Amino acid sequence: xxxxxxxxxxxxxxxxxxxxxxxxxxxxxxxxxxxxxxxxxxxxxxxxxxxxxxxxxxxxxxxxxxxxxxxxxxxxxxxxxxxxxxxxxxxxxxxxxxxxxxxxxxxxxxxxxxxxxxxxxxxxxxxxxxxxxxxxxxxxxxxxxxxxxxxxxxxxxxxxxxxxxxxxxxxxxxxxxxxxxxxxxxxxxxxxxxxxxxxxxxxxxxxxxxxxxxxxxxxxxxxxxxxxxxxxxxxxxxxxxxxxxxxxxxxx
Amino acid sequence: xxxxxxxxxxxxxxxxxxxxxxxxxxxxxxxxxxxxxxxxxxxxxxxxxxxxxxxxxxxxxxxxxxxxxxxxxxxxxxxxxxxxxxxxxxxxxxxxxxxxxxxxxxxxxxxxxxxxxxxxxxxxxxxxxxxxxxxxxxxxxxxxxxxxxxxxxxxxxxxxxxxxxxxxxxxxxxxxxxxxxxxxxxxxxxxxxxxxxxxxxxxxxxxxxxxxxxxxxxxxxxxxxxxxxxxxxxxxxxxxxxxxxxxxx
Numbered sequence: 001x002x003x004x005x006x007x008x009x010x011x012x013x014x015x016x017x018x019x020x021x022x023x024x025x026x027x028x029x030x031x032x033x034x035x036x037x038x039x040x041x042x043x044x045x046x047x048x049x050x051x052x053x054x055x056x057x058x059x060x061x062x063x064x065x066x067x068x069x070x071x072x073x074x075x076x077x078x079x080x081x082x083x084x085x086x087x088x089x090x091x092x093x094x095x096x097x098x099x100x101x102x103x104x105x106x107x108x109x110x111x112x113x114x115x116x117x118x119x120x121x122x123x124x125x126x127x128x129x130x131x132x133x134x135x136x137x138x139x140x141x142x143x144x145x146x147x148x149x150x151x152x153x154x155x156x157x158x159x160x161x162x163x164x165x166x167x168x169x170x171x172x173x174x175x176x177x178x179x180x181x182x183x184x185x186x187x188x189x190x191x192x193x194x195x196x197x198x199x200x201x202x203x204x205x206x207x208x209x210x211x212x213x214x215x216x217x218x219x220x221x222x223x224x225x226x227x228x229x230x231x232x233x234x235x236x237x238x239x240x241x242x243x244x245x246x247x248x249x250x251x252x
Numbered sequence: 253x254x255x256x257x258x259x260x261x262x263x264x265x266x267x268x269x270x271x272x273x274x275x276x277x278x279x280x281x282x283x284x285x286x287x288x289x290x291x292x293x294x295x296x297x298x299x300x301x302x303x304x305x306x307x308x309x310x311x312x313x314x315x316x317x318x319x320x321x322x323x324x325x326x327x328x329x330x331x332x333x334x335x336x337x338x339x340x341x342x343x344x345x346x347x348x349x350x351x352x353x354x355x356x357x358x359x360x361x362x363x364x365x366x367x368x369x370x371x372x373x374x375x376x377x378x379x380x381x382x383x384x385x386x387x388x389x390x391x392x393x394x395x396x397x398x399x400x401x402x403x404x405x406x407x408x409x410x411x412x413x414x415x416x417x418x419x420x421x422x423x424x425x426x427x428x429x430x431x432x433x434x435x436x437x438x439x440x441x442x443x444x445x446x447x448x449x450x451x452x453x454x455x456x457x458x459x460x461x462x463x464x465x466x467x468x469x470x471x472x473x474x475x476x477x478x479x480x481x482x483x484x485x486x487x488x489x490x491x492x493x494x495x496x497x498x499x500x501x
Contacts, residue, residue: 002499002500005346005349006345006349007342007345007346007499007500008499008500009497009499022349023349023350025349026253027253027254028254028346028347028348028349029254029346029347032346034343034346036342037339038339039338039339039340039342039343040338040339040340041266041270041334041338041340042338043270043271043272044266044269044270045269048265048269051265051269052262052265052266052269053262053343053347055258055261055262055265056254056258056259056261056262056344056347056348057253057254057258057347058253058254058255058258096343
């Protein structure tokens, strides 16, 4: 996210938002709303924090009051941000991100510290913006929340892309095979360009190949198959499968 | 739209929306009270009050530029280093991804507030001397023009000191380190430089500040002004060059 926002240099390549590097955006505060970790001066009030951002971006001050109202911080707006709870800081961060009514939102762990009602409000707000045609890019470790929120998912593990696609596709992107020749099947799948890892004794989870391809590859290799089925599951289960598989691949 | 004027106004708001300026103002009040106490109760070694006996002595007592340089230096260093410590520099750079522009606005804002604080400090000190002199046998002897010079020198030194401190703060990005760096540059390094090159004595910040205040003549006033500006602008230029290239944590 920091590379995308020009806060950190990329090891290689460039990151763009709508074909434009962040630094080249004509009016970044109105184009991209950002919420990373809470960045507040503890001695400054929430209202002043937003006023400073609005002033810097040339956003009318009336938006400050509107945003404070919309995130439920109007009553605490003149308190110093250092006295805010984690949830209040998150809401102030969200207000800051929405200040310029941007068409793209980049949010890092937006639900962190929010109570269930706050999470639901956040989810509805973000889904509403997406429904209006805006882009909402969220980073989160709360995978159950991501399932409620996201249309498309990118899974990154230790800095490497693990999976990418629509949530519905990803939830059915893996296959489960039961075979007495597990190690041979792992080799066959790897040779065919798939990614496989062992599970539960004689089980193998494969991604990157569909059921037909797996069945044919096993048939040609003379590997008996006792079960071949789609591996559907929650995003959390899939994530654990994908990432544990990477560990086993390294070990192999 | 993010214009330079908008950024400058936002930076001024940043500096005035915390308690830090008030803390520095409190220090200025203490300094002026101490000056007043020195006038009322202080004596020379021989028990006389020769240190306030002439207009030059009184002007020297009121010359606030050296204090302004140091005080505003600390102000600038803390103001900018805390931006990094609290992460508030992140929204600043997100609003203005061309970071040099944001940093120029930041430097200009600390110069304005640093200069204003120094002006207030000089005014308080002059007032303290003026109010306390009647308790002695001497009257206020400094000419109006020299009072204005002391005020102007303080404001200029304060602005320059604030820029110097801010530049160190932006380079070090740590409050303790920035304060230490500013003290190092303004207090510890000059005597060491003089040890290495005695001719440099005329060009260290304290000497230059006394020249600006009209109580020293080691160099011309113009040269002193330019040299103090250079003490501020060189680190500022280094900070401006560094700010775009470095990652923001």
